[in-house]
Structures are given as structure tokens and as C-alpha cells.
Amino acid sequence: MIKLSHINKRYPNGHEALKDVSFHIEPGEMVFLAGHSGAGKSTLFKLITRIEKPTSGQIFIDKKNVSRLSEAKVPFLRREIGVIFQDHKLLMDRTVFDNVALPLIVIGMPHDEIKKRVRAALGKVGLSGKESQKPITLSGGEQQRVGIARAVINRPSILLADEPTGNLDEALSDEIIDIFADFNQVGVTVLIATHDLRQVERLAKRTLHLEQGQLIGDYQHNSQENNAGNIQPGTSQEQQDG
Amino acid sequence: MGNYFIRHTQVFLATLGDMARSPAATINTVLIIAITLLLPSLLYVLIKSSQGLSDSWQGRPQLSIFLQKDASDAEAQLIFQEIQLHPAIELAEFVTPKQALEEFRLLSETASFDEELEFLGGNPLPASIVLMPNKQSANSENLTELKDQLSKIDGIDTIRLDLDWTERFNAIIGTVSRIGLLLSILLGLGLVLIVGNTIKLLIHNRRDEIEVTKLVGGTNIFVRRPFLYYGTLLGLLGALFSLAFLLLAAGLVDEPLSKLASLYQRQSLVYQLEAAEVAAIIVAGGALGWLAARWSVAQHLWRIKPR
Numbered sequence: 001m002i003k004l005s006h007i008n009k010r011y012p013n014g015h016e017a018l019k020d021v022s023f024h025i026e027p028g029e030m031v032f033l034a035g036h037s038g039a040g041k042s043t044l045f046k047l048i049t050r051i052e053k054p055t056s057g058q059i060f061i062d063k064k065n066v067s068r069l070s071e072a073k074v075p076f077l078r079r080e081i082g083v084i085f086q087d088h089k090l091l092m093d094r095t096v097f098d099n100v101a102l103p104l105i106v107i108g109m110p111h112d113e114i115k116k117r118v119r120a121a122l123g124k125v126g127l128s129g130k131e132s133q134k135p136i137t138l139s140g141g142e143q144q145r146v147g148i149a150r151a152v153i154n155r156p157s158i159l160l161a162d163e164p165t166g167n168l169d170e171a172l173s174d175e176i177i178d179i180f181a182d183f184n185q186v187g188v189t190v191l192i193a194t195h196d197l198r199q200v201e202r203l204a205k206r207t208l209h210l211e212q213g214q215l216i217g218d219y220q221h222n223s224q225e226n227n228a229g230n231i232q233p234g235t236s237q238e239q240q241d242g
Numbered sequence: 243m244g245n246y247f248i249r250h251t252q253v254f255l256a257t258l259g260d261m262a263r264s265p266a267a268t269i270n271t272v273l274i275i276a277i278t279l280l281l282p283s284l285l286y287v288l289i290k291s292s293q294g295l296s297d298s299w300q301g302r303p304q305l306s307i308f309l310q311k312d313a314s315d316a317e318a319q320l321i322f323q324e325i326q327l328h329p330a331i332e333l334a335e336f337v338t339p340k341q342a343l344e345e346f347r348l349l350s351e352t353a354s355f356d357e358e359l360e361f362l363g364g365n366p367l368p369a370s371i372v373l374m375p376n377k378q379s380a381n382s383e384n385l386t387e388l389k390d391q392l393s394k395i396d397g398i399d400t401i402r403l404d405l406d407w408t409e410r411f412n413a414i415i416g417t418v419s420r421i422g423l424l425l426s427i428l429l430g431l432g433l434v435l436i437v438g439n440t441i442k443l444l445i446h447n448r449r450d451e452i453e454v455t456k457l458v459g460g461t462n463i464f465v466r467r468p469f470l471y472y473g474t475l476l477g478l479l480g481a482l483f484s485l486a487f488l489l490l491a492a493g494l495v496d497e498p499l500s501k502l503a504s505l506y507q508r509q510s511l512v513y514q515l516e517a518a519e520v521a522a523i524i525v526a527g528g529a530l531g532w533l534a535a536r537w538s539v540a541q542h543l544w545r546i547k548p549r
Contacts, residue, residue, distance in 0.1 A: 049457070051457075051548050051549065072461070072462075075459045075462075077459075078456075078457065078458065078459040083457065085457075089450075089453075089457065091450060091451055091454060102454065102460075103459060106455060106458055106461075106464055108246070108249040110248055150458065154458075
């Protein structure tokens with residue numbers, strides 16, 4: 001589903017954000033992307049959504065070569081990927097409804113259908129009845145959920161979340177991560193960037209570890225085995241998924 | 243196809259909503275556009291009115307032939323018939339001394355007209371023939387030749403050719419039309435710059451929205467659509483306002499002008515715009531607005547990329 005092979009990213013200012021990163025995430029997997037801030041997690045997301053282009057290497061999303069995608073096709077790639085941003089990227093002067101509906105308005109869905117879907121999505125993240133509020137009046141956790149509702153409204157096959165529990169307390173963090181686990185249960189491929197190792201251990205999912213732009217670990221956590229470090233051959237880059 | 247229509251309706255309504263949310267700024271821009279469009283429209287009406295005036299002389303110079311005072315009626319009729327047969331003449335009208343006097347009496351409005359006439363010792367006016375040449379002959383060269391030919395006829399006193407004045411008038415209208423065209427182009431350009439700048443500000447104000455829309459899969463065409471609508475609507479509203487101003491201006495000058503018109507024995511001097519011309523002004527406003535938005539979007543929208 002998401003395949004990176006020998007990705008390098010150097011920014012115009014000379015900063016090397018990613019160095020020879022390769023991994024492969026299968027459809028329906030839920031994977032954590034761990035590492036300190038500045039390790040290259042955000043850059044990785046920007047490459048997957050074609051906000052940035054890699055300096056070298058190839059990225060495949062659902063068998064499409066993202067780095068070779070023409071500008072005109074980029075919006076269609078983004079429609080397949082739901083992204084939850086660390087800073088939410090909500091429009092503060094619009095209502096919750098308008099924010100969540102945006103991905104559907106973009107594809108020209110009729111208003112009645114949009115209404116139904118927005119209600120359903122807000123229900124799923126526990127924000128029923130807040131349609132007409134402005135995001136600015138909501139708490140940080142609630143804003144994060146509005147972002148999640150917007151990311152899933154178009155039923156994407158991939159969910160990317162950048163530090164979704166960033167500044168939330170433990171209980172709220174658990175709730176948010178559980179929402180992602182629910183989507184993963186119904187077949188959505190989920191990739192969550194986090195430095196919250198508690199969540200990584202709690203869910204015991206596959207974890208990619210980035211350190212200073214390099215992939216230094218690709219672990220499969222087992223519920224019995226809490227000490228990370230058990231590197232599994234897992235999914236190699238050479239494996240073709242079609 | 244249905245989706246396409248829905249999308250456009252949504253954008254149209256949203257754009258109207260955006261305009262209504264900042265009424266002062268919208269009205270300001272619309273008025274600037276209206277005034278910009280008003281100047282060439284006013285000039286157009288002015289030129290058209292002047293042309294209407296010149297058309298009342300059928301746009302062609304006239305020749306006035308004054309017969310010798312002592313010519314008898316029979317002689318005058320003979321001359322009239324001879325002139326009528328000339329191939330360069332389309333229309334000839336014979337004016338008897340009596341008719342000329344009546345016309346003079348109507349125009350002079352002097353109460354003591356008859357007394358003055360008596361003082362002169364009877365009707366001093368000669369019989370005359372008013373000629374209108376046909377189209378081919380209505381240029382200065384042919385007319386001068388015609389005048390020479392006619393002056394050889396016995397019994398003709400003088401021939402007056404109103405050539406200079408007609409030519410000068412046509413030349414003035416021609417010059418004013420050219421200036422008007424130039425002015426229209428310059429003001430059209432100004433309008434594009436005004437609307438373009440408004441759209442530029444709008445794009446900057448909506449930076450976040452554009453960024454997020456692109457992040458959730460909005461195409462460039464989708465992102466730019468509201469701005470194109472905005473520009474077009476501003477242009478259309480500006481055109482409607484300028485038409486209103488035009489009506490107002492026409493109303494203001496109508497009264498003094500109709501006094502002038504009565505002197506020329508015409509109903510009105512102010513040119514009434516036809517439906518097609520009204521439509522042309524509205525379309526011009528909308529098209530210039532759209533063009534300005536296109537231009538502004540091409541310059542500024544692509545630079546906004548999600549980070």
C-alpha cells in the first residue's frame with residue numbers, strides 16, 4: 001500500500017531530512033512511526049502526500065509512483081489519503097460542518113449526501129451536535145477529532161496521522177488512538193507518527209523508528225514482548241505487491 | 243454533469259455570500275468599476291447622439307441654389323426640371339419665394355414681422371432649389387464639379403455648398419471616436435488591474451483555505467473557481483451600476499438638450515441605447531472581470547502550496 005525505496009530528501013537549505021529510507025506497509029496494516037522531533041517523520045508524510053518531492057528514490061502508493069505523478073493528478077492522490085495534521089489545519093472562521101465537509105465539497109458531492117456523511121463522521125468521533133460551532137470554541141482534543149472526521153469523511157484507504165496525541169492527556173490520547181484502531185479494524189491502512197511510546201506499547205503494532213533521517217528500526221511489537229528491539233525481517237522492500 | 247452544475251451553483255451562491263459579508267469593500271470596488279465603464283459609455287452615447295444630429299441632414303451635404311430675383315415662375319420651373327434630370331442628384335426640392343417667406347416667418351418669432359416686411363418693400367426672398375446629391379457624388383471633389391456644372395445654367399444667381407461645415411463636423415466625430423476607442427482600451431486595462439488587485443488581496447486573505455483545500459484533494463480548477471466567479475460578478479455588477487449612472491446622466495442633460503433639439507426640429511438629441519448595446523456593456527463588464535480574475539489567479543494562486 002505504501003512503499004518507499006531508497007528515499008533521500010534534502011531541503012534547499014541543505015538540511016538532509018531523510019537518508020536512504022526504505023519500507024513497505026501492506027494494505028490494512030496499522031503502523032507507528034516513532035522518533036524524536038526532527039527525525040524526519042513530518043517530511044515522510046509530506047513526501048507521501050506529495051507536498052514535497054524526494055531528492056532521490058521512489059514512493060509507491062497503491063502501486064502509483066508518487067514521485068512521477070503529474071501536478072494535475074496530485075489532488076486525486078490526496079483524495080485517497082486521509083491526513084490528520086499536528087496543527088489540525090482547521091479553518092477557524094468556518095463551522096465544524098464546513099470543515100468536515102470540505103473533502104466532499106471538493107469532489108462535488110450533492111449537499112444532502114454531504115449532510116448525511118458529515119453527521120455520521122462526527123458521530124463516529126463523538127462530536128454529534130457540534131456541526132454549527134466554530135473550531136475555535138472547541139478544546140484541543142475536540143479540534144483533533146474534527147480533523148479526524150475530515151480525514152475519514154471521504155472513506156480513504158490510507159490514514160496518516162502526525163502526532164495526533166501531541167498535547168493531550170493520557171485518557172484523551174487513548175481515545176484518539178482507539179479511533180484509529182477502529183478504522184484499521186475495517187481495513188484502512190493506518191500510519192501514525194508519534195513520540196508517545198506508551199501508545200506504541202499499548203497497541204503493540206509494527207513500529208518504524210526514525211532517527212536523524214534514517215530508519216534505524218522496523219519492529220513488530222508483541223503483546224508479551226514489551227522491550228522493543230526485536231527486529232523482524234517483516235516486509236522487505238523487494239517484495240512486490242502486484 | 244449534474245455534479246458539475248451543483249458545484250457551480252454552490253460556488254456562485256458562496257461567492258454572493260462572501261460579497262455580502264464585506265459589503266463596504268464590495269460596493270467600493272463595484273463603484274470603481276462602474277465609473278471606469280461609465281466614461282467610455284458616455285462618450286459612446288455622445289458620439290451616437292452627434293451622429294444622429296448629422297444623420298438628420300442625412301449625413302450628406304446639401305446644395306442650395308438661389309435663382310435670380312427677376313426669374314419668372316415659368317423660367318424657374320424650367321430650371322428646376324433641368325436640374326432634376328442631372329444624374330448626380332437624388333432629390334431636388336423647389337422652394338417658391340412664398341414658401342421661403344413662410345418658413346422664415348415661423349422661425350423668426352418676431353411680432354413685427356409684417357411691418358418689417360413692408361419696410362423692405364415686399365418679399366425679398368428669391369425662389370430656390372434645395373438639392374441632395376446621391377451617395378456616389380457626396381464627396382467634396384464631385385460636389386465641386388457639380389456646383390461648377392450647375393452654375394452654367396442661365397437664371398441661377400448663386401449656389402451655396404455647405405461642404406466645409408459637414409466635413410469638419412465629420413472629422414471631429416471621427417477624432418472623438420478614435421479618442422474614445424483609445425480611452426476605452428486604457429480604461430479596460432485599468433479595470434483589469436483594479437479587479438486583478440482585488441482578487442490578489444482575496445487570494446492572500448484566503449491563504450489558509452486554499453492550502454487546506456489543496457491538502458484534501460481540491461484541484462487547481464476547483465480552487466480558482468470562486469475567484470473567477472468573484473471577478474466576473476464584480477464586473478457584471480459594475481456594468482449594471484454604470485448603466486444606471488448612464489441613465490441618470492442622460493436624464494440630467496435631457497431637458498437642456500431637448501430645448502436644443504426643438505431648434506433642430508427633432509424629438510430628442512440623446513441617443514437611446516438599444517438592447518444589444520446594453521447587453522454589450524454588461525457582457526464587457528463581466529468579461530473584463532473574468533479576464534482580470536484569470537490573470538490574477540494565474541499570477542498568485544499557484545504560489546500558494548501546502549506546507
